[in-house]
Amino acid sequence: MPATSRPTSKDVAHEAGVSQSTVSLVLGGKWSGRVSPATARTVHEAAERLGYRPNPAARNLRLGTTRTVLLMVPTLTAPFFGPVYTGAVREAARHGFGVVAYVWPDDAGPADSPFAAPHEAIDGVLASSMEPATLAEFRGTPAVMLDSDPAGTAPTVAFGVADGMRAIVAHLAALGHRRVGHVAAAPDQWTFRARARALAAAVEALPGGALTRATAAIEVGSARDAAARLLTRPDPPTALVCDDDLLAAGAYKAARALGLDVPSELSVTGFDDVLLATALEPELTTVRLPAEELGAQGMTALLELLSGHRPVSRVLPGRLVVRGSTGPARPGR
Amino acid sequence: MPATSRPTSKDVAHEAGVSQSTVSLVLGGKWSGRVSPATARTVHEAAERLGYRPNPAARNLRLGTTRTVLLMVPTLTAPFFGPVYTGAVREAARHGFGVVAYVWPDDAGPADSPFAAPHEAIDGVLASSMEPATLAEFRGTPAVMLDSDPAGTAPTVAFGVADGMRAIVAHLAALGHRRVGHVAAAPDQWTFRARARALAAAVEALPGGALTRATAAIEVGSARDAAARLLTRPDPPTALVCDDDLLAAGAYKAARALGLDVPSELSVTGFDDVLLATALEPELTTVRLPAEELGAQGMTALLELLSGHRPVSRVLPGRLVVRGSTGPARPGR
DNA sequence: TGCGTCGAGTAATACGTATGACTCGTCGAT
DNA sequence: ATCGACGAGTCATACGTATTACTCGACGCA
Numbered sequence: 064m065p066a067t068s069r070p071t072s073k074d075v076a077h078e079a080g081v082s083q084s085t086v087s088l089v090l091g092g093k094w095s096g097r098v099s100p101a102t103a104r105t106v107h108e109a110a111e112r113l114g115y116r117p118n119p120a121a122r123n124l125r126l127g128t129t130r131t132v133l134l135m136v137p138t139l140t141a142p143f144f145g146p147v148y149t150g151a152v153r154e155a156a157r158h159g160f161g162v163v164a165y166v167w168p169d170d171a172g173p174a175d176s177p178f179a180a181p182h183e184a185i186d187g188v189l190a191s192s193m194e195p196a197t198l199a200e201f202r203g204t205p206a207v208m209l210d211s212d213p214a215g216t217a218p219t220v221a222f223g224v225a226d227g228m229r230a231i232v233a234h235l236a237a238l239g240h241r242r243v244g245h246v247a248a249a250p251d252q253w254t255f256r257a258r259a260r261a262l263a264a265a266v267e268a269l270p271g272g273a274l275t276r277a278t279a280a281i282e283v284g285s286a287r288d289a290a291a292r293l294l295t296r297p298d299p300p301t302a303l304v305c306d307d308d309l310l311a312a313g314a315y316k317a318a319r320a321l322g323l324d325v326p327s328e329l330s331v332t333g334f335d336d337v338l339l340a341t342a343l344e345p346e347l348t349t350v351r352l353p354a355e356e357l358g359a360q361g362m363t364a365l366l367e368l369l370s371g372h373r374p375v376s377r378v379l380p381g382r383l384v385v386r387g388s389t390g391p392a393r394p395g396r
Numbered sequence: 397m398p399a400t401s402r403p404t405s406k407d408v409a410h411e412a413g414v415s416q417s418t419v420s421l422v423l424g425g426k427w428s429g430r431v432s433p434a435t436a437r438t439v440h441e442a443a444e445r446l447g448y449r450p451n452p453a454a455r456n457l458r459l460g461t462t463r464t465v466l467l468m469v470p471t472l473t474a475p476f477f478g479p480v481y482t483g484a485v486r487e488a489a490r491h492g493f494g495v496v497a498y499v500w501p502d503d504a505g506p507a508d509s510p511f512a513a514p515h516e517a518i519d520g521v522l523a524s525s526m527e528p529a530t531l532a533e534f535r536g537t538p539a540v541m542l543d544s545d546p547a548g549t550a551p552t553v554a555f556g557v558a559d560g561m562r563a564i565v566a567h568l569a570a571l572g573h574r575r576v577g578h579v580a581a582a583p584d585q586w587t588f589r590a591r592a593r594a595l596a597a598a599v600e601a602l603p604g605g606a607l608t609r610a611t612a613a614i615e616v617g618s619a620r621d622a623a624a625r626l627l628t629r630p631d632p633p634t635a636l637v638c639d640d641d642l643l644a645a646g647a648y649k650a651a652r653a654l655g656l657d658v659p660s661e662l663s664v665t666g667f668d669d670v671l672l673a674t675a676l677e678p679e680l681t682t683v684r685l686p687a688e689e690l691g692a693q694g695m696t697a698l699l700e701l702l703s704g705h706r707p708v709s710r711v712l713p714g715r716l717v718v719r720g721s722t723g724p725a726r727p728g729r
Numbered sequence: 730t731g732c733g734t735c736g737a738g739t740a741a742t743a744c745g746t747a748t749g750a751c752t753c754g755t756c757g758a759t
Numbered sequence: 760a761t762c763g764a765c766g767a768g769t770c771a772t773a774c775g776t777a778t779t780a781c782t783c784g785a786c787g788c789a
Binding site: 069116118120133140141144145146148149152161163184202284309315319342 | 402447449451452453454456457462464466471472473474475477478479481482485494495496497498499517535536616617642645646648649652671672674675676677
Binding site: 404405406416417420421424426450451453454455456457458459 | 774775776777778
């Protein structure tokens, strides 16, 4: 226990020789015409002297709001969430809200719920990349889903992953590719299911198009093995479409191990456009998802929800970024 | 505003036909011998029926504690913080504490302080990679610094970055390198100042050792340019020591642009051992920092602090991980 | 029968803040 | 001289919970 506990507004009042109400009035900034400037100054000085800061728990209780929103994500290791957080914070700040992040693994049970803990001292939740079933845990806490199925029951801001996949396939088709390999992430998130579906449909629609698929964990070694499986089949693909940028790094490794040059002998694409995409050599052709925009728009929707309106779900289009990892299909292969 | 506001313990009491005290007693789990099992069951059922969850603000006010800790970081984009968070959460959970993350840019002013907002509804702060000056903002909130100067005034858990640098230099020296280039990050964080100092000292101590340095922003393009500057000098270095893994990716690009093969013609080392290190080709020789351990030990220290003890600062050693980016110095160069 | 004890529950209160209702001089207008 | 209005504060209260002190009936025991 600390030597002395924190000063309260009552202490400040005593120090300044006024009542607690006056302190609250002054420090709340609503004293125009209620408190004389001289008294206000006295109060401010006393507060400063004591190092007073209001007790947030008491304030929250009194006001019935915390003006704080929780950004809930399944992991912090994915580089993807940094920009989402940034966008959310930017938008929240414009309305006087703060944001904290909480990691809730997608496979967590109700016992791990932040709602079993005091974290719940928040007004709403921005839940990114969560399965819709998770929603049940929110039990009345206003929530907006990010990067989830826009057809779900909750307001959602999602990426146009299907559009992105179609753009990739169109790009590859224009380069002459027909046999496409899919280095897929496990379909335990909506976004990966959507990506797989979109890719299948796009290749299907391509005259002469043929799709093969291998599934990997989101990890370089696993992706390398999956890519190697695809490349060592008879009649192997001339292009590998990977479900995200990290998987593409694995594809690079498989290609190198098999002596295939990227992009002259094998084209590789990623998805997301995280930092890694430009750190690789050659730089990765991928789809840029507007992650910061996702955070911002999600926050906008949540704030709408908090003010009693029902926001509409939105889809943010991705954009194909052509870099050095894709090239013309070699007729020979 | 929601249609109906959340049920309180009073509502539950009414529903169950008991007093509010009884509800609190039962739901608090402290009713052994004070409430009959039958009544307890009734209360639980009523709470379930109404979907009751205690108001955290009220509970926090009453108890004077939130059992929540804030992990404050300067950015979420660095892959480094995921493991730190994980370690902190693991340790906190063992003591019934929760963790939320808050991003406070290192260059933020007091106006941006989370302590100006309700986020402050927390018991303590784990401040990672912050300048000690930031500490002044905490104003009495118990804080432990992570990845900061262990000689500072606050309890600190830091990495043994000096040891790590020495290990790198010893490794390079054993391979015959003498002329070392330092691709340095801007010294605005303690850790980078410490790395630079340690590297300088280690090369200094090497017979015939020579150090050149170029500074870069923590970004691939900037690192590429800095590395290129070093490599195009007369009498260029045979090994590039980079302040972190991302900078090493930039060094790879410079080497490739100049037609230098890694590792046969140029050795490159990183620092941190983040995901990127094994995504690169060749895989990066680097120093693994026990980030998860940092989070866990930091949390342990903070919890000690919260229980009135004064924790001691600790330093966690890094470990050299030799991969494919370092090789014997070519006599020719 | 009288008394202490115990089981089962309730009443009352405090945590620290924000705010609507109230008080009490003083001053200007009639 | 009287009254209303206004400026400058203060009083009292509520937010929802956890907990201490209390009540009250039943029961065991001498």
